[in-house]
Amino acid sequence: MRIGVLAKRTGTSVPTIRYYEQIGLLRRPARSGGQRIYDQEDVRRLAFVRRCREFDYSIEEVRSLLSLMQCEKSCTEARDVAAEHLAGVRRKLAELKALETAIASLVTECDASCAGGLASDCVIFQTA
Amino acid sequence: MRIGVLAKRTGTSVPTIRYYEQIGLLRRPARSGGQRIYDQEDVRRLAFVRRCREFDYSIEEVRSLLSLMQCEKSCTEARDVAAEHLAGVRRKLAELKALETAIASLVTECDASCAGGLASDCVIFQTA
DNA sequence: GATACCCCCTCAAGCCGCTTGAGGTTCAAG
């Protein structure tokens, strides 16, 4: 299949596929008249990459997982990559939750105490 | 005060201050012998910018807030910027929460059913 | 007056993970 078909099947944009090839995440496929030709294995590999990216793994994490998947070792290392990633996600989640609380309370306070007042006095602009 | 002092007082790096000036977020300060000289007003303005950035406002959002702060209007527009930003934060929060759940369940399932097994069979690599 | 040392300056490029654009080629249909 050609690149457009692979793109559609995996929900990836065509330039992104070429980009992944360029950075060595996907193998360089066979060519026919200069055009890239992919097979079912490429679909599987790219689908995996996309799923990882949706899970917010970095490109380098994906690269690690791909190489672990390739080799004949046990999956404990892959589990460790996932667990570490999970820890990162949880850190971000906590930060974002704190952020949400802080902004929400600013908005609430503005509504309660200064809505309609002069902008420069608004709680949203408090620097403290 | 010179740029290094401003940087320390606001917890900003020196190049970041110069960058903010370059993109027009901070005014161009007076110079003494070619070196930037700042005053208390610059500290306040930069501190506000930093607080916004910690709150994950984009540079453009900060720019809007700064201009609203400057003018003599009511704070309802600022409140609207904040409320919209809050909505964005909440969307991200929901996504991240879903992500956390999904990855956590993969890790748990790996521990339960395939830990130590062959990497290629691990649930972490399931593409479905 | 010279030296040492830190802070400052400008300009340019690098980071991530793509996307966008320009300008040209290949393929399938009519």
Place this chain on the structure above:
DNA sequence: CTTGAACCTCAAGCGGCTTGAGGGGGTATC
């Protein structure tokens, strides 16, 4: 044989900075 979609390569752009190269300013000490 022509059209038009899909493909190709190469380069630059996005946000929000950071990093690096190469040089100037300010002050304390010898």
